[in-house]
Amino acid sequence: MMIPVRCFTCGKVVGEHWEEFKQRTKEDDENPAEVLDELGVERPCCRRMLVSHKDLVDIVAPYQ
Amino acid sequence: MSEFDVEFIDRSEDDRDARFVVRGVTPAFANGIRRAMVADVPTLSIDTLRVIENSSVMFDEMIGLRLGLVPLTTPPGEFEAGETVTLALDVEGPATAYSGDLVSADDLVKPADENVPIIDLKENQRLELEAEAVLDRGKTHAKHQGGVAVGYRHLQTVEVVGDLGEFEDDEPQIIRGVIEDDGELVPTEEFGNDLRNRYPGKEVRVEDVPGAFVFDVETDGSMSVDDLVLEAVDSLYARADELEEAVQL
Structure with missing residues (x-):
């Protein structure tokens, strides 16, 4: 639903990078790998948290 | 309390990441520090x-x-275990509630x-x-947990033992971490983690x-790397003292 606050595996806080990551990869069409490097998300376990995430709040919102 | 020789290799500007060499410790003590950093240094967290x-569309839980997972800054020594701090959050939609909205x-x-x-x-949430x-x-x-993905490995030396034979297979010599070369500490990323790049045509022994x-060491932001390591070492000593007291006749 929302981006997890921390990486499931190592516990690094990844939630804070989500909005910048989304903006830069979806709208500015940057290479996700480079964006993650610049954000300091280095380990594969943290990278998959951002790469594989899909925001679902907007889809769930009408069914309160 | 014995002294340890500590030498920093790199550290980030925000003090959340660091790599350093510690000399004069046993493997057991090194692992003790690592474990203390992960499990024994107390931090504040919403409970x-x-x-x-x-x-909102999410349940209270x-x-x-x-x-709870949002790291809170925890100045060492200011709070006792079990002490609480109150925070408040009040956000009205349409908006996103951020951790920064916590007062x-x-x-x-x-x-x-x-x-x-x-x-x-x-709207209306x-x-x-x-x-x-x-x-x-x-x-x-x-x-x-104050420490995130805390780890350690042996410092290694590379010794050149001779030349590689002219027609010998050129095999990769992958090594990760930090090597010591003539008293100089070299992170292996500097030569692509492959010893062939640093010692071409040489036979080496690691x-x-x-x-x-x-x-x-990487922290979640609740305290700086220095504080985390020092707190971890202190907690180890405190436990050793406790043990000594408990077994005294």
């Missing part, structure tokens, strides 16, 4: 919520879990990261709550330096 209004009753304690989205709020952050250890819950460990 109890009083929800006043939650008309889910929001409680998300808030703390104590100036020393605030969210270490302000950009963590807690929940998206639509509101989130208002009071939260109690409690000081506890990583042993109790992972949200209290050996561990006894009693020297390269620590790789």
